[in-house]
Amino acid sequence: MKVLLPEAYGFCYGVRSAVGKAEEALSLAERDSLPCYSYGDIVHSGAVMAGLLARGMKRIFSAREAMEPGYVVIRAHGITDQERAILVQNGNTIIDATCPVVLRSQSILRSSPCAVVIGQGGHSEVVALLGANRSAVLIENAGDLCRLESGECDAVVQTTFSTDELSLILSEAEEKGISLRLRSQVCRASIERREALIRLLERVEALVVAGDRSSRNTAELWRMGEKAGVPSFLVSSEEEIPDMVWAYGTVGLTAGASCPDTLIDSIKRRLENG
Numbered sequence: 682m683k684v685l686l687p688e689a690y691g692f693c694y695g696v697r698s699a700v701g702k703a704e705e706a707l708s709l710a711e712r713d714s715l716p717c718y719s720y721g722d723i724v725h726s727g728a729v730m731a732g733l734l735a736r737g738m739k740r741i742f743s744a745r746e747a748m749e750p751g752y753v754v755i756r757a758h759g760i761t762d763q764e765r766a767i768l769v770q771n772g773n774t775i776i777d778a779t780c781p782v783v784l785r786s787q788s789i790l791r792s793s794p795c796a797v798v799i800g801q802g803g804h805s806e807v808v809a810l811l812g813a814n815r816s817a818v819l820i821e822n823a824g825d826l827c828r829l830e831s832g833e834c835d836a837v838v839q840t841t842f843s844t845d846e847l848s849l850i851l852s853e854a855e856e857k858g859i860s861l862r863l864r865s866q867v868c869r870a871s872i873e874r875r876e877a878l879i880r881l882l883e884r885v886e887a888l889v890v891a892g893d894r895s896s897r898n899t900a901e902l903w904r905m906g907e908k909a910g911v912p913s914f915l916v917s918s919e920e921e922i923p924d925m926v927w928a929y930g931t932v933g934l935t936a937g938a939s940c941p942d943t944l945i946d947s948i949k950r951r952l953e954n955g
Contacts, residue, residue, distance in 0.1 A: 683930060683932070684932055685884055685931065686933075687874070688877040690936045691937075693871075695938075696757055699757040699778035703754045707737065707738060716752070718773075719738050719740045720741055726892070744767035745767065745771075752776055753773045753774070757939075759779040759784065760779075760808075762813055782865065783806055786810055790810060790837060795833065796814045796834060797818050797829070797834045798838075799821075799837070800842050804897065806840060806841075826850070835862050841938075842897075844867050871901075874898070874938065875905060877935075878905055879905070884931070886929040887931075888913040889916060889932055890914070890935055890937070891934065892937030899936070917944075922948065922952065932952060934949055
């Protein structure tokens with residue numbers, strides 16, 4: 682089997698930085714004999730989190746779960762201002778692995794009198810964004826524009842949101858006389874990975890997407906393959922590669938922004954060696 686890779690895939694800068702900060706926090710916690718917490722998953726990768734937890738990191742989903750003060754690594758998608766304040770008040774040391782794009786969007790929201798968050802409700806990044814401005818309106822699709830009145834609002838976008846869906850929302854808003862002043866964009870790394878995949882799909886018979894199913898950008902890559910009519914398979918380990926993949930002579934392999942290099946390499950070797 683021939684395995685082709687796109688020009689861009691796997692860890693983005695923000696994810697690589699977040700993992701590095703988590704490893705730094707573990708070292709500091711060991712030095713100071715203090716607990717080390719991960720607020721949620723540092724990144725959407727079961728493989729990455731398993732490695733960190735094996736080294737002693739404790740995962741929490743609420744600031745109040747950090748019972749004993751220690752080092753707390755804030756996930757790449759960020760947390761709400763309220764949760765951050767509780768962590769600090771309780772004597773924890775924050776190691777901030779929040780993506781710089783998310784931090785900037787939160788800053789914009791805090792000072793905006795009319796704010797809109799475009800993204801997937803319940804996603805950890807969207808929760809963090811809404812936590813920076815409690816009066817912000819969540820828009821998940823064009824149908825949600827009915828929640829807004831005509832006029833101008835500042836809008837920030839979830840970093841991994843679908844660019845097609847975003848374009849539809851902005852077009853519909855313009856038709857309704859709603860001026861959404863876009864203050865952020867879909868992450869450039871996500872766009873680059875999607876554009877590279879479009880070019881790759883023209884050269885392969887099937888597609889394997891490596892990454893965690895909880896990762897929106899990973900799922901988006903899989904959906905792109907399906908939409909293009911290319912048989913596509915999302916796997917989080919080499920053991921999950923389905924038998925039907927071996928029926929194809931040329932297979933594309935890409936990976937979400939939170940998929941570690943080691944996992945991509947192991948899946949690639951498995952595909953090549955059968």
